[in-house]
Amino acid sequence: MIMKNIAFLSLIMFLSTSVFSQEPATLVNPFIGTTNYGATYPGAVVPHGMVSVVPFNVTPHKGNEYSNTNSWCSNPYVYNxxxxxxxxHVNLSGVGCPDLGSIIVMPTTGELNVDVNEYGTTISNEKAIPGCYSTKLDRYNIKAEVTATTRSGLSRFTFPEGKANILLDLGHGLTNESGAHIKRVSENEIEGYKLLGTFCYNSHAVMPVYFVVRIKRDNMESGYWKFQNKLPGARHNWSSTSDTYKLYTKYNKELSGEKIGxxxxxxxxxxxxxxxxxGVSYVSIDNARENxxxxxxNLSFEQIKQNAFDYWNTELKVVEVEGGTKDDxxxxxxxxYHLLLHPNILQDVNGQYPAMESNAILNVDNEERYTVFSLWDTYRTVHPLMSLLYPDKQLNMVRSMVDMYKESGWLPKWEIYGRESHVMEGDPALVVIADTYRRGLTDFDVETAYEAMLKHANTIEDNFIRHDNEFYLKEHYIPFVKDYDNSVSQALELYVADYNLSLMAGAMGxxxxxxxxxxxSLGYRKYFDKDYNLLRPVTEDGKYMEGFDPVQGENFQPVHGFHEGTSWQYSFAVPHDVKGxxxxxxxxxxxxxxxNKCFKDSLFDMSNEPDMAYPFLFNYASGSEWRTQKQVHDCIRRYYKNSPDGLPGNDDTGTLSAWLIYSMMGIYPVCPGDMNYTLSSPVFDKITIHLNKDIYNKEQIVIEAQRRSADDIYIKEIKINDRPxxxxxxxxKDLIENGNVKFKLGSSPK
Structure with a gap:
C-alpha cells in the first residue's frame, strides 16, 4: 500500500507543478472517484469513446492480501x-450495477499460466492523464502503457528478457452474461465476440461485442484455453496448467465457450x-477490423496518445476558470472530464449501428448515434449542462433518443447498447426532450418526439415504460401495495415527467x-402527511400506509414507498412546485x-439524485438565500476532493460530477424544463463559458466573484452587465444574452 500512496502523491505533485501551463487536460486527475463507490476508472479513453482501456483489479482472490474486493463490485477498478x-476494453463509468468490463488483455512472463486465480500481479507506479494510463506489473517487471481512440485501444508492454506471454481472457469481467467465440485469423491476429449484458440483472438487456485483437510482433506460439473440470480418476490427453484449464496448443480453428481465451x-x-x-464494434467483426x-x-503509440490528450484538451477548453486553489x-x-465519458458513440466508422430492440443494422450519416442513457440520473444535471456547454452533442443525443423511438416504439429509460434495462423509475426521456427543446435546441424531429411523449403518458395496456398506468392516469398517484415498495418515488418521477410534458404540450399548442x-404533476399532494410534514405512502383506498418510518431506507434497508432512500430524502423532490x-x-x-433539519440531522444524502437540489431550495424562501450559499459550499468541501475518494458515491455516468461543475460556477437548474437557474456564490474568481456561436449566437458567458478571501462565500451584491x-x-435566455454576472462576496451572511 505504501508504493500506491507514493505513486498517488507523485501524481498530485505532477499536477501541481504543471497546473499551470493552463492546458485544462493537465488539470485532470483520473483517479478521483475510484474509491468510496465513485465507480470511475483511470484508464485510457477519449470523449464519449466506445472503447476504454482500464486496469482490471476487482477479481476476488481468497487469502490474497493485495485484493480487497471480495464482494459485489460495479466498476473494473478500485484504487486501493x-x-x-x-x-x-469496454467499460462503464460511475454506474451502480456491474456490466461490460470485458475483452481483457494481460501480459505475463515465465511459463505459460492461464488460470486467472494464479497469474495476477500487484501493480505500482500508476500514472494517468486524459487518454493514457501506465503502471508497473510488479511480479513480471513489465511496464504497461495504454491509450485509446474512439473505437479502439492500444497497449504497449515493455518486457524483461526471457519468455513472455500475452493473454486474451474472454471468460471474466463485470458482465453478468457468459459465452464467447474466438477464431485465429493469422499468426498474430484473433477475432471474435463476447456476450455482454443483463445490466442490473435485467435478462432482456443482452448484446454481443465484436472484436479484433492484433499483436504487433512476429514469431509467436499461440493457442486457446478453455475452463474444464477434470473428472476424478479420468485419463486425459491434453496439457493443462491447472486442474481446470485445458490448453489447445495445436488446434487453431475456432472455439466457443463460457470461459475461454x-x-x-x-x-x-x-x-x-x-x-x-x-478494435471493437457492436455490429460485426468486419466492422471491428475496419474501426x-x-x-x-500508420500511427504510433505516442501519436495516438497525443491525439487523445489533444482531443480532451480541446473539449475541456469550453470552460475557463481563474482563481480558486489548485485542488479546486x-x-x-x-x-x-467525467461528464464527457458518457453517453458513448455507438456507430462504427462506416456509420453502422445496432438498432434499438431489434436485430436490424442501420446507418447514420453526418451525425453521432449515442448509447448508454442513464436518464433517471442524467436528466437532472448532465443533459441540461450538455445543452449549455456542448449543445451540438446534446442535439445529437436527443436525435438518438427519438430514433430509438422510431426503431422500437418507445423512448429510452436506461438504454445500454440498443437494449432497454428498465433501471430506476419514472419517464425521464420526456424531461430531457422538453428541457432541450426549451433551451432553444429544436433541430430534431420535434413532431415525432412529441408523439412519443404522448404515447408514454397515455398508453394504458402494455406500456413499456409506465407500468400500471391506468390507476395513475385516473387518480394521479401510485398506491402502496404489499409487494411494491417504490410507489412514492415512482410517482415523484412521473410528476416531473408530466410537468415537462405539460410544458412541451404548451409549446406544441x-x-x-x-x-x-x-x-x-401536482399529485404529490396526495402523499403529503401534515403530521410529519413529509411524503408518506398511500394505499389504493386513499389511506396512509400504516407503520410509516420516515428514516427507513438508510443503508439500503428494505423500505416502503421509496427506492434506495428515505422519506426525508424524497420529500423535497418536487422541483417543479417548490412554492406549492x-x-x-x-x-x-x-x-x-x-x-434545515434535513442537513442538521444528517438526513440528506449527497449521493442520492433526488437530494441533489436540496442545498439550492433555500433560495425559494426570501431571506434564507444565504443558507443555499452555505450549504452548497459545505457540500463541495465535505463530499468532493482531489483524491481517489473525491466523489460522494456512484458518479452515475457523470451526474455527481455535473452537480459539482454547476455548483462551482454558482448556477444550478433546480428543475429541468424550468428555464431558470438559481444562483449561489461561485468557487472561482472568474468563469468563462465559451458558447457554441452557431447555436447561441453569442461568444461567451462570464461569471465573476469579487472576494477578499476564500472564506467570502456569502453574496452581498449581484450585477448583470454591471446593473444591480x-x-x-x-x-x-437572459444568462446567455446578457452574458456577464458579477458577485460581490463577504464572509458573513449579514
Whole structure:
C-alpha cells in the first residue's frame, strides 16, 4: 500500500507543478472517484469513446492480501486494490450495477499460466492523464502503457528478457452474461465476440461485442484455453496448467465457450516493446477490423496518445476558470472530464449501428448515434449542462433518443447498447426532450418526439415504460401495495415527467394535454402527511400506509414507498412546485425549518439524485438565500476532493460530477424544463463559458466573484452587465444574452 500512496502523491505533485501551463487536460486527475463507490476508472479513453482501456483489479482472490474486493463490485477498478489481472476494453463509468468490463488483455512472463486465480500481479507506479494510463506489473517487471481512440485501444508492454506471454481472457469481467467465440485469423491476429449484458440483472438487456485483437510482433506460439473440470480418476490427453484449464496448443480453428481465451508466447529481449491493438464494434467483426484500421493505421503509440490528450484538451477548453486553489481546478476539470465519458458513440466508422430492440443494422450519416442513457440520473444535471456547454452533442443525443423511438416504439429509460434495462423509475426521456427543446435546441424531429411523449403518458395496456398506468392516469398517484415498495418515488418521477410534458404540450399548442399533464404533476399532494410534514405512502383506498418510518431506507434497508432512500430524502423532490410544497408545509418558515433539519440531522444524502437540489431550495424562501450559499459550499468541501475518494458515491455516468461543475460556477437548474437557474456564490474568481456561436449566437458567458478571501462565500451584491440585480434566479435566455454576472462576496451572511 505504501508504493500506491507514493505513486498517488507523485501524481498530485505532477499536477501541481504543471497546473499551470493552463492546458485544462493537465488539470485532470483520473483517479478521483475510484474509491468510496465513485465507480470511475483511470484508464485510457477519449470523449464519449466506445472503447476504454482500464486496469482490471476487482477479481476476488481468497487469502490474497493485495485484493480487497471480495464482494459485489460495479466498476473494473478500485484504487486501493493492488492485484490486477489485465486490461479491459469496454467499460462503464460511475454506474451502480456491474456490466461490460470485458475483452481483457494481460501480459505475463515465465511459463505459460492461464488460470486467472494464479497469474495476477500487484501493480505500482500508476500514472494517468486524459487518454493514457501506465503502471508497473510488479511480479513480471513489465511496464504497461495504454491509450485509446474512439473505437479502439492500444497497449504497449515493455518486457524483461526471457519468455513472455500475452493473454486474451474472454471468460471474466463485470458482465453478468457468459459465452464467447474466438477464431485465429493469422499468426498474430484473433477475432471474435463476447456476450455482454443483463445490466442490473435485467435478462432482456443482452448484446454481443465484436472484436479484433492484433499483436504487433512476429514469431509467436499461440493457442486457446478453455475452463474444464477434470473428472476424478479420468485419463486425459491434453496439457493443462491447472486442474481446470485445458490448453489447445495445436488446434487453431475456432472455439466457443463460457470461459475461454487465447495466448501468444515468445522470447523477449530486454526492453522489448510489444503493442496490442484491439478494435471493437457492436455490429460485426468486419466492422471491428475496419474501426481498428481506420483509427490506428500508420500511427504510433505516442501519436495516438497525443491525439487523445489533444482531443480532451480541446473539449475541456469550453470552460475557463481563474482563481480558486489548485485542488479546486483539478476537481472542476476532472468533473468536466467525467461528464464527457458518457453517453458513448455507438456507430462504427462506416456509420453502422445496432438498432434499438431489434436485430436490424442501420446507418447514420453526418451525425453521432449515442448509447448508454442513464436518464433517471442524467436528466437532472448532465443533459441540461450538455445543452449549455456542448449543445451540438446534446442535439445529437436527443436525435438518438427519438430514433430509438422510431426503431422500437418507445423512448429510452436506461438504454445500454440498443437494449432497454428498465433501471430506476419514472419517464425521464420526456424531461430531457422538453428541457432541450426549451433551451432553444429544436433541430430534431420535434413532431415525432412529441408523439412519443404522448404515447408514454397515455398508453394504458402494455406500456413499456409506465407500468400500471391506468390507476395513475385516473387518480394521479401510485398506491402502496404489499409487494411494491417504490410507489412514492415512482410517482415523484412521473410528476416531473408530466410537468415537462405539460410544458412541451404548451409549446406544441396542445392545451388539453398541457392542462391534464400539469394537473397530474401536482399529485404529490396526495402523499403529503401534515403530521410529519413529509411524503408518506398511500394505499389504493386513499389511506396512509400504516407503520410509516420516515428514516427507513438508510443503508439500503428494505423500505416502503421509496427506492434506495428515505422519506426525508424524497420529500423535497418536487422541483417543479417548490412554492406549492412550501404552502403544504405551512409556509416559508416551516419549510426552511424542515429543510434545515434535513442537513442538521444528517438526513440528506449527497449521493442520492433526488437530494441533489436540496442545498439550492433555500433560495425559494426570501431571506434564507444565504443558507443555499452555505450549504452548497459545505457540500463541495465535505463530499468532493482531489483524491481517489473525491466523489460522494456512484458518479452515475457523470451526474455527481455535473452537480459539482454547476455548483462551482454558482448556477444550478433546480428543475429541468424550468428555464431558470438559481444562483449561489461561485468557487472561482472568474468563469468563462465559451458558447457554441452557431447555436447561441453569442461568444461567451462570464461569471465573476469579487472576494477578499476564500472564506467570502456569502453574496452581498449581484450585477448583470454591471446593473444591480436583486433576484437569485436567472433564466437560461437572459444568462446567455446578457452574458456577464458579477458577485460581490463577504464572509458573513449579514
Amino acid at each position: 486494490n493492488k492485484w490486477m489481472t489485465g486490461f479491459t 487465447t495466448y501468444f508466447s515468445f522470447d523477449a529481449h530486454e526492453g522489448e516493446q510489444v503493442e496490442v491493438q484491439v 481498428l484500421d481506420a483509427e490506428q493505421t 481546478k483539478v476537481m472542476f476539470y476532472t468533473a468536466l 396542445d392545451k388539453a394535454t398541457q392542462k391534464k399533464a400539469y394537473q397530474r 410544497l412550501m404552502r403544504q408545509m405551512g409556509g416559508k418558515n416551516k419549510f426552511v425549518q424542515q429543510l 440585480y436583486n433576484r437569485y434566479f436567472i433564466s437560461h
